[in-house]
Structure formats: structure tokens, C-alpha cells
Amino acid sequence: MCQRGHPASQAVYREDCTQCFDSIDDDSGLNVCLTCFNGGCTGDRDHALLHFQRFGHPLALNIKRSRKPSPIAETEDDHYDTNTRVVCYKCCQDNVDVSSANFRLWLTEVKAWEQEFVPCEHTLCLDLNGCSLCDLKENLCFMAPLMSSAIKCNEERVDPNLADHLAHWGINLAGREKTEKSLTEMQIEQNMKWQFTMTSEDGQELTPIFGPGLTGLRNLGNSCYLSSVIQCLFDLPQFQNRVQLRKLADGILSGRYSRPDPDAIVAADSPETPNQKGLVPSMFKHLVGRGHEEFSTMRQQDAFEFLLHLFKLVNHGSFAVEQRLQCLNCSKVRYRVDEQDNLSIPVPVRRFSTESDHETSDQFQTVTFNECLDASTADEVVELSCPSCSSKSGFSKHDPFRSRWLSFLRQKEDKSYPDVENTESIFAPDEEVLCQLLTMGFPQPRCVKALQATGNSDVEAAMNWILLIWTTLTLMIHLRPKVKEPQQDSAKVLQLGEMGINEQHAKKALACYKRPLKGFSTTPARYQLRSIICHKGSSHYVAFVRKTPPRADQPTWVMFNDEKVVRSRTYRR
Template sequence: MARCSHVDAADLRPPAATQAVYREDCTQCFDSIDDPSGLNVCLHCFNGGCTGDRNHALLHNTRTGHPLALNIRRTRKKVQRDEPPPKLTKLAIAAETEEDRYDTTMRVVCYACRDEDVDKSSGRLPTVIDGVMKALTFSKREEVKAWEQEIVPCEHTLCLSQETPEKIEGLNQCSMCDLKENLWLCLVCGHVGCGRSQFGGIGGNSHALAHSNATSHGVVVKLGSITPEGNADIYCYTCNEERTDPELAAHLAHWGINIAEREKTEKSLMELQIEQNLRWEFSMTSDDGKELQPVFGPGFTGLKNLGNSCYLSSIVQCLFSLPEFQTRYHRPDEVPPETRSPAEDLETQLRKLADGLLSGRYSKPDSDVISVPDSTEVPHQKGLAPSMFKHLVGRDHPEFSTMRQQDAFEFLLHLFKLISLSRHPDRSLNPVNNFRFCLEQRLQCLSCGKVRYKVDEQDNISVQVPARPIADSGTGSGESGTSYESVTLKECLDIFTAEEVVEMRCPGCNSQDGFRKRSLFRTLPQQFVINARRFHLINWVPTKLNVPIEVSDEPLDLTAYLSEGPRPDEELLPEEETPVVTFTPNPAVLEQLLSMGFPQVRCEKALQATGNNDAEAAMNWLFAHMDDPDIDQPIAPSSAQSGTSQQDPEKIAQLGEMGIDAARAAKALAATGGDVNRALDWVFSHPDDPGDDAADSDTAQGEAQEPPGTASTPARYQLQSIVCHKGSSVHAGHYVAFIRKKHPTTGEPSWFLFNDEKVVKMDNVDEMKQHAYVYFFTRV
């Protein structure tokens, strides 16, 4: 057999430390190395492609021309039950490795030579294959990176100023109570106080926090967490975040503590949080104690928990149960979008997720689970690992890029924004459009009676849940303490739309008496998202109040909350003149640019165009606009209606792909310093603004866009799904989704629990509806 000529190619080299290696699952579907035909990893760019019916590996070869791929196939080892266990010689727990659980086979494929088994020892293949197999997989690499960036120093730990050392009487008891665990040492003055009681059920009276509030000393260390290697829990009350202290040994020595002699005696905050999150388990049994049976089929696929990722899973399950997301992203008969990096393309990853959840291909019992003989219990499914999707939507975000538990509702809003910013073949195909509506704010002067209307475009509402404690119900707060009277969702909506008095100066009569303010709906959406705000700050910690909300199974009628708009007998307030805005460059960044030799006028223009806070972005803008005819013309003072024509055409085009005309896009960019994300928010919050009034703007002279939503009546909404949170803190606990769907076998509408990879039918969800955090309603 002739030797493959491609094994000596110049671009054939091992993956660099910063390169992602996709050797777990396909970048365009959830087929993986555990499938019978295995996964082909491109040896040129390390993309992972499936080799089954869809054959995304061949598609990758066709689009890139990369000839060589490493086929990796993994099979579960059979467990021998007839052999006695090995004799224990020491007290130790050996971690089970991948080699202990699986057999892995490899072969090299060359698409150009049509060779299915290239000699792995030829050419550059040995070093490249070795590099691929030793490199961290994509998901593990991103997980490590997320944990590494999790805890960092802050200015208060880096610039810690310690008082004159005094002898500390005792390190084994709180100086303000009798607690002898969960003790925190103030690194500023040496005070020893107990911590909060929220973490993992550990006792605490927050005396360390009380000391910080009284003295403004921010940095503390948990005494029981200190190790001889220099690790410890450091908390900064000023930042209200866990931090690191690069000079911990010296700072402890200042108070007579030799770090080399310390021994870790208590769990760290991260260990407590992970342990607590693992404990949260929504009941998987029926009222009579029987285990709820798993459900399988299209639309009943679970998602594996990647470590505090249940907030993502619950929101994704709710969204992909809706026809808008199913129609938009589940396209099994279409070829995947052409992109250089499928794992970095949002459209590709949303289609991959839709296929995984809706096709039913992966919704089957976990074959790796060993059932008890004669047992009728069906094992749950393995669940899909949405690693690429989680990395992509969380990338560069200060919260969602971490491994911490996050707020599910905030994630929903973040995902909506990313989807709206992404490319859509037609604006009508953006699934977020069906969530949008117009909220009208009416202001009426208490003195002259004149009114003003403002309409904002939104895709959700957050309603405050009134908390009325039941007398003698307890002394605590949050989930385990005080009980609260139940409220109805209608009461929450009544509060949301109720009149209130606000302090404002009237531009019509100059009165300072204030305004009567009320919000109603100008239009309502097809899909209505309501967030129930139960979290309140208790001792500066976001704590959930367990207030039940009664939600009927009958459709919710929102007709009464629709506005009729301005009345004929009302006198409108005059519009306030738009103030002239003079651009003021950031002095520190301007000085950086001037030191590079750029003229001041050009530096100021670059800062105005790039957000006024990033020297590198401004410098790149300067290089790209050196030949502009007006580059040396001074910046003229502008109003919100002017200066729009100077905006970056690429940003205008990006907003145009979302259906926003050039005039409105330019005005939005001008009003937000050229920031595309903020410009998108500006457009949504100014739906009636036509944009640039310039006479030569063809788009501005066109027809105004129709406002989102509809004002038709009756406006009746059926509860479609809910996201529930178990736990007292937004940074801990567990999220699950309950979704109303047709049963895969009977076809009857039923409620189903999506608890990470577990999917089961629920007979009674009334209690869960009372304690939901996010409600998804569908117009009927």
C-alpha cells in the first residue's frame, strides 16, 4: 500500500496550549466518541466531526480541504461481577480514570487518499496524535479556565494596610459569641468573628460582618481553611466577593500566625457551595412514594449538569418547548451553516442544541447504568452536555463565563440579547420577536393635569411579590424561616400596573408637586415571560422569601391591563428641548493616544467612535480611518438628533441584519457611544423614534415599523412552563423546569419535570407553580 503523502504536510503539528481540541462530541451535533463509528478529529484544526449518517466530519473536509483526521472510538468496559474485590492494603480512595472505565481505539483517516487506516507511525502523525490525546478536551479546558478566573485578588487585598500588631487572645472562639467554628480573622486589626450562617448549614451569627460594618475593615480570612501550602478562604466585605491574597503568609505572620503550622480543619466556601448544590433534589417520587418513571422521546431529552449549569438547562428546556424556537432552529433537513469554526458560531450551536433536544436521537436510557436484577426500574438518560453552547453564550461575560450558580432569569435576558444580535435570514425569523411588546408609561402632572406618554419595547416583565408574614410562624427568614401569606398572580400584576406618585418638575407649569405615574400595556406578546421577584437583601445578602403565588390552571386574562392610549380630552405636555451634547474625551485614555504621536483631534474622534474608554480600540479605529476626508475636522457639539451619519457602517449593517433600518441604527449608535449592544437596547426602548431626520435618508422616509405584539382582545394566556429555584440564595441552590407537553405515548397534555438529565411525568404541579421564579405564558 502506498504511503499517504499528507502525513508530512507542513500544517500538521500538535495542538498549541491555547488551541481547543474537540475530541468528545461533534461540533455540529451531539454524536460522540461513544457512537459505534466514533468521532473524527481533524488533525489540522482539531474540529470534531461525527462519522455516522450525518457525517459532519466529511462535511468539514469538503469545506476546508483538510485531508487527515483521527478517528476515536470509545467503548465501556464490561464489569466482571464474579471476581472477589482486591484486598485493601491502605485506607485510600482511588479516583476512577477514563482508562479504568473505557477502551479506546484510534485510526487515522485520509479523505484525499481515501485511506481508512493510515499508518499512525508515519510522518508527523505520532507527535500530532500524542498531542491530541494528551491535550485537555474543549469542555475540560473551558471548565479549568472558568475555575481559574473564578477567584482573583482585589484592590483591598493587594493594598491591605494592617494596624500595629497586638497579641491575639484566642483564635478558637468568636470574640462576640460562643461559636468555635466558621471563624474569620480580620487581616486589618486581628479581630476574630463568626461568619454568616447561610453556607451549607454551618452556624454563624455574622459577627465578622458586623465588625466590618462598624470599622470598614473589609478583608477577612477563614481560620479553619488555612493550609500550609498557602491556600485559604479570603473574603472582602467591601467587594462582597470571595478573593485571593497573594501575600497571605506575610499578612498572617503580622498577627503571629505561622502558615506552615496551620492545618485545614473546615470545608472551604467553594466546597460547601458544591456540597449544598448537590443536596438540592426536587422530589423524584410520587405522592404514594413510588419512583417517578423516566420519559423518553423527541422533546424529552435531558441536559447534563456541567457544574452549577442548571440555570442554563432550565431556561433552554422552556425555550425549546415553544414553536418559535423549534421552527427557527430545528432544521434536520438543512445543511449546517457554513462557518470556519462551528463551535464558535451561535447559529450552529443553537441548531445543535435544537437537534439534540427535539430529534429524540439521544433520549434513551443510559446503557452504562447497571440495573438491579429483576428490577422494573428504568434508568434515566445520560443527558447531553451543552459545553460548547455554555462557553459560547457565556464568553467574556463576567458572570456566565464562570462555574458559579447564576440567576436563571438574568441568563434568559442575556440569551435573548445574543439571539437578537445574531444573524437571521429574515427579521421575522428572530424567535425573540414573539416575546416583545410595548409597555406604556403615563405621567400626569398633579398641578396642571397635563399628561405625557412614553412607550418602551420589552420582552419580559418583573413583578414584585408582596411579602406578608404570618404571625408566630417563626423567627428566621428565607426558605427555612418565616411563613408568608399566599398571593395571586393577578395581585402582583395589579401592583405592577398601579398608580404611584413620583417627584418631578413639570415642564408645562414648572410645578414641583410631582406626577401621577402608571404603566399599562400598549400591546401584548405571543409568548409572555413574567419574573416573580422574591429575592430581598437581608444583611446585604440576596435571600429568597418563600411567598406562595397562586396561579390558576384556567387561562389568565390580561385584557384589563391594556391601555387605550391618549384620550381626546387630554392636553399633552410640550416636548422638552434636546440638550446640546459636547463630547468630553476620557483624559487618561486621551493621554495614552497622544503619547503615541496621534493628533488630538483624531484621538478625540476615535474615542467618541469607540466608547471613550479603550485605548486599543481607539487606536485600531484610527488606523482604519486615516484616509477619512474629515478626519482632522474638530468635533462639533451635537444633540441626540445629530451626529448620526458618522457612525461605523459595519455596526449599522450589523443592526440592519436584525431588521433595524439605517436611520434608527445610526441614531441609536450615536446615543450610546457606538456600542452595538447598548444601541440595540436603545432601539427597543424607543420604538416610536423614526431615527435620523435627514432629508437624504431614504429609509427614514419609509413607513414606520409596526410595534411588536398586538392590542387585540380578549388577551388570554395559558401557563406553558415554569422555572423553579430550590434554595435561599441566588448563588446556591438548584433550578428545574416544569413544562406542559403532550405525552409521547398517549398524546394527552401533561406536566413534565426537567431536572438536568432526568425527565419524568408529574401528576401534580400546583405546589411548584406557587413557588416558580419564571413563568412562561402562551397566548390562546
């Protein structure tokens, strides 16, 4: 065994398994490796044994926790009885005798790692009648928190007579009560007690459901934003199959942990079936929040910002959005393509009209997803100065999704204005060499490309480049088999022609449109809303996900409120 070399901040995984969500509350408990402090389950999958087979660490501490029959307790630890025993995989012993001298020596070394706070001479010999450095008897400052820091010792020390020292100034420490809560404490209390309309509109309690993909996540304190985002993402196959998130995916999708909480106390106003206990995503939160200024804390965060942060960590795919700017004066255009990993679309808000013009209705009209997309891609006028005509009348801005062929055809037909940012990178051919190449009968565009490829060297190098490329292209054209172009609908070709696209480009675009898109068997591809994240009040998130519950034929909306997973029969849009 190697008991040395562990840093002071060495993590000990003593709550749940590092490979799954089996915990110390299970029947067989959890084995914590005494070499690297890895936590491994001892149930059917036995990740603790796999850890020994891979790394050869023989000793482990088995921790098993059971709930006390009496519900009266002040803290969370008072609810449980914890039993421990030492397991040796190399000797195949389930209960190693810890009274041996070697093992007592090892426990002594472990105890030496723990920081022990003791009093010092400055706390034991504290004089409260005057300043310790001068003769001043008034306006004294006494710094004595519950665990004081001795300035002269430069270490944290314990004041065993703290109550007497405070009583010297009339402060009764035993009679003090905390009457106010911090902002973090109030947010955690609200999140832990928040029910978020756990009843339907007719007043009936929503029924908890259980099964694969219906596993809740316990609130760690202001972690509802994390739970809501995770439940929505793991409904997508792209996230279910990621190796980096296999522990979380196994816990949510397997259904092994989606069962009623056996320790729940059913009250008279509670549903017949208690809610599930929920998984504790503490390891996942530490992993994704490590090094981040906000997500590494216990403060409430924005769910959308966390979603973008998670996309960066897992290297999620992106899509292209094309920006088209057209001058309102000279009609010249400019294109720019931006890579995006999310799409923010406006939702039109339309209230129902009322009989009285001075009153507003609380009911909103239905808005379709197509209306939102149309509003997102609609033209808008922006105030810019045109570098081509120097006009300040503005530009028409259009941001559609990038289509390779339609974008190519539009750019062929449009007249582009010069890009002011890239004017320095425009190639300028040698005029003397260019005139000599033109007199030889070569086309001007090919001469310019030859001079750019050869670096404006000389006529001979440019001529050789042209002849080489020309010969290669001619050979490719002769060897290319002739493919008969399919006949296109003349009405569609005419319709594209009315948009300013010539006949040849219109036929090519229609031919490409008939090819099926990648990932879809039919076109156009249609999308369906799968999940929603709702923000209630000032500090709580819940998720609605479209799922098919067990023994059901049709999908329905399921609400994930931390560890509570219920079927949402009705919901307000």
C-alpha cells in the same frame, strides 16, 4: 496537510461532534480532524465525511471509548477504555499505518506543541540551610508548590525532590489529607447529588419519560441555571427554528438522545427505568459565555440574568410599554414609550387565615395571572415636581402595554405639560415671516410647518412649500375612494364617551379593535402558562414545562432536573 500555524489555545473537539451530540461513546466513535481539530460524527449522518468534502482535510483520528466491566475506579477516565486509529478519507483507508517515517515526523511536531515541565539548576541545587543571597540562617521563606516557578529562570519548573525539601521543615507531604472543600466544590457536589423532590407526595418515585423534546442536559458543575432556561426556551417555536442554535435544538427536540442510560447501575431504591445520560452543553456554554465576566466561569449564576443575556445574543424581539404621568394638581400629562424584552410582575401573597391570630399558615391562596397583571399596571403615586404648574403634590403613574390607537386617542384628549429635557429642541418660527404668511390667509399650523421645513428662509420659499403640500393633499383626497364607515355599537361609543373620548375617536378605536391581531385569529388574544423555573435552596434550579408526552392525549407538567426528565403528577404551587 497543514500542521503549522495553530495557536497555543487551539481548541480540540474530541468529546462530541460540532454539528450534533454524537460522541466518542457511540459505536462508530468520533473522527477528529488532524488539520483543524474539528470533531465529526461517523454514524448515519457522518458529519466527519461532510467536513472532508467541504474543506478537503484528509486525515482524521478516530476515537472510540467503551466502558470497562469493572465499576471500581478512582477517576472518570478509569471507567473507560479508549481506542484510537487514523483514518484517511483521500485514500479511503480506515486504519492508516502510523509506523511510517512521515507520520512519525508529524507526531513529533505535534508533541512539540505540548508544554513540557523539567527541573532546572535552581531546583536541583536548592540549599535549605540558609539564604542563597546572604548569610541569614533563620526566618527563611521557601516557595515550593507542587509545580514551582523558578524566579531566575522565569519559567515553570518541576522540583523532583519536593517531598525531601518539605520534610526538612517537618512537613510529611504523603501523609497530608484534604479535609475542607472550597465553596465551588461544595456547590458542584450539591448540584450533582440534588434530587429536588424526585418523589411524589405519596412517596412514589417519579417515572422518567423519553421522547422528542424530552431530552435532559447534563450538569457541567453549577450549570443548572443554563439547563433550566434552555428547556423553557426550546418549548417555544421561535427558538426551535433559530439557525444559531440548531445543534442544541436538534439534540433536544429530535428525541435521538432521549433514552435510558445503558451504563447506569440500577440500585434497589432506584426506579425500574434508569434516567437518561443527558446532553453535554459545554460548547453552547462556551459560546454564550465567551467574553462575559460571570457566565464564562464555573460559578453559580442567576437564571433570570442569563435569560436576559441570551436575549441580547440572539436579538430577541421586544414590546413597548407606555408610561403615563399625570400631575395631580393641573391634570396635565406626559407620555413615554419604553422598549422591553421582559415583564416583571408582582405576585400578591395571601396566606390562609388560621384560628389563632398569633400563628401564620404555611398554605397560600391561589393567585390568578390576571391579578398579577392588574397589580403590575395599577396606578401609583410618585413624588415629582411639575414643570407646568411647579406643584410638588406628585404624579399619578400608569404603565400599560402600548396600544397604538388607544394611545393616540388619549394623547389627543389630554393636555400635555412641557418636556423640560427637550425644551431646547422646540422650533421657534420667524415672527415677521409668520405674520406675512398669516395675512395671506394660510392657517397658522401650516405656516409654522412651512417655516420649519424651509429653515425660516423667506416668505416665497414657505409659500411655495404650502402650495405644493396643499395641492398634493387635495389631489390625494379627490383620488381616495370613499369607504363607508361601519356602524358601531352605540352603547360602546357612549361608554367611551364617558371616559372623555369624543364620538369620532371612539368610533375609530372600535373599528380598529375589530381587526384581528397579527398572529391571532380571534381577539382578545389569550395566553397560557408554558413553563416555570423554580429556585430551590441556595444554588439549584429546575424547570417545569407543559408538554404532551408520547402516547398521551392531554398535556401535563414535566420536570427537567438537569439530565433527569420525569412526569410531575403533583406539584406544590
